[in-house]
Amino acid sequence: MEALLAAAFPGANILLSNDSAKHRGHAGDDGSGESHFSLSIEWAGFAGQNRVARQRAVNKALGDLPGERVHALAIRATAPGE
Numbered sequence: 001m002e003a004l005l006a007a008a009f010p011g012a013n014i015l016l017s018n019d020s021a022k023h024r025g026h027a028g029d030d031g032s033g034e035s036h037f038s039l040s041i042e043w044a045g046f047a048g049q050n051r052v053a054r055q056r057a058v059n060k061a062l063g064d065l066p067g068e069r070v071h072a073l074a075i076r077a078t079a080p081g082e
Contacts, residue, residue, distance in 0.1 A: 001062060001070075005041065008061030012043035019074075035071040040078075047079040054078075 005014050019036040039058065046054050054077035062073075 001037070001039075001065060004061055004063070004065075005039075005058070008057075009041065009043045009045065012041050012045075015040040019072075037070060037072070038074040038076075040076045042078050042080055042082075044080055046077055049079075051077070 002014060002016050005012065005016070017038040019038050041058065046057075049057070055075050058075050058077055062070075
């Protein structure tokens, strides 16, 4: 996921955390250890975009991963200085 995000958002500060262990045994846990993630991404290109537009851009960059391999992805997308 990090490589896809870095390619789509050049120069972004990306922090991706695997939270799957916190959700072991819950819905969506497929046992792979890669089902739940949190993403914090700061990118200058997000300036002037609302929260929904930013999340759509992140989901577009990740393609089919959310919903197929990844059950849950919490996204915090900001522009510098926010």
